[in-house]
Amino acid sequence: MFNxxxxxxxxxxxxxxxxxxxxxxxxxxxxxxGFEKQYSENPMVSIVVIAYNEEKTILKSLSSLSSLTSKYSxxxxxxxxxxxxxxxxxLDKCGVKxxxxxxxxxxNARDAGLQIAKGKYHLCADADSIYxxxxxxxxxxxxxxxxxxxxxxxxxxxxxxxxxxFSLSVYEIFKDIAIGLRAIKRPELVAGGASLAFxxxxxxxxxxxxxxxxxxxxxxxxxxxxxxxxxxVKTNGSxxxxxxxxxxxxxxxxxxxxxxxxxxxxxxxFYFTPSKQNA
Numbered sequence: 001m002f003n004x005x006x007x008x009x010x011x012x013x014x015x016x017x018x019x020x021x022x023x024x025x026x027x028x029x030x031x032x033x034g035f036e037k038q039y040s041e042n043p044m045v046s047i048v049v050i051a052y053n054e055e056k057t058i059l060k061s062l063s064s065l066s067s068l069t070s071k072y073s074x075x076x077x078x079x080x081x082x083x084x085x086x087x088x089x090x091l092d093k094c095g096v097k098x099x100x101x102x103x104x105x106x107x108n109a110r111d112a113g114l115q116i117a118k119g120k121y122h123l124c125a126d127a128d129s130i131y132x133x134x135x136x137x138x139x140x141x142x143x144x145x146x147x148x149x150x151x152x153x154x155x156x157x158x159x160x161x162x163x164x165x166f167s168l169s170v171y172e173i174f175k176d177i178a179i180g181l182r183a184i185k186r187p188e189l190v191a192g193g194a195s196l197a198f199x200x201x202x203x204x205x206x207x208x209x210x211x212x213x214x215x216x217x218x219x220x221x222x223x224x225x226x227x228x229x230x231x232x233v234k235t236n237g238s239x240x241x242x243x244x245x246x247x248x249x250x251x252x253x254x255x256x257x258x259x260x261x262x263x264x265x266x267x268x269x270f271y272f273t274p275s276k277q278n279a
Contacts, residue, residue, distance in 0.1 A: 002173060004166040010241050013063040013130045014158060020055055020086045032095035034066025040073035044120055045136055047074060048113030051127035052081040055090060058127040062094050070136035081109035107210035114203055122203050126194035129242040138238035139197040142231050149228035150198040150221060152191035153238040160244040187230040193217035195240050198224060
């Protein structure tokens with residue numbers, strides 16, 4: 001998808017600030033009211049956000065999540081993974097349900113949310129991402145229809161510093177092509193914890209890997225592949241918007257594109273080889 005501009009519906013949640021102290025009280029009040037409106041005693045869907053020292057990024061995520069609408073009842077849970085900054089303060093001011101996980105690690109954070117999730121369906125989310133209004137329905141519908149036991153969405157990037165939306169849009173063209181190739185045989189290499197949905201019961205039976213520093217999302221998808229179809233949801237309404245901080249290590253725009261192209265070319269044959277677990 002080539003979109004050189006930030007959509008209006010996403011831009012309204014792109015809240016930037018240098019300190020928690022400068023965030024207007026009206027912002028907290030608006031988000032709190034959104035979560036209160038969404039409240040359900042018996043949610044069909046549980047959205048679990050993981051956060052570790054995200055005081056400068058999490059408000060954009062909470063703002064978007066508090067504005068979600070769905071034909072399914074749902075709950076939002078934030079798993080605070082031992083944050084030492086003011087993340088918990090923001091969660092409390094926004095009135096979102098949270099659980100504190102003192103065991104460090106992404107897998108532990110995701111597991112803490114999974115264990116208290118009430119919904120039949122489980123949606124994973126990240127603290128630095130903005131979620132479109134109809135995100136829940138787009139991700140859950142294939143599970144409801146029996147088309148898949150696990151779904152995942154695609155990602156676009158928010159402009160950041162020297163990375164404009166135009167340059168990021170060009171990068172996303174190459175990224176989406178690579179993801180499309182990987183998804184044919186190896187969805188576990190594509191699906192990410194920022195946008196992942198599955199049956200809660202199955203997730204609890206498999207369990208999150210807590211012994212790995214990263215890749216717990218791919219391991220979950222790899223395990224689920226044994227039981228059914230894993231589907232990429234390609235609609236614009238399922239595309240999330242996240243910070244470009246993961247791209248910073250690749251330097252400027254030309255380096256970003258160059259490294260991506262070389263990386264994909266070097267391992268393209270690998271994408272068409274089924275994983276050993278499912279060969």
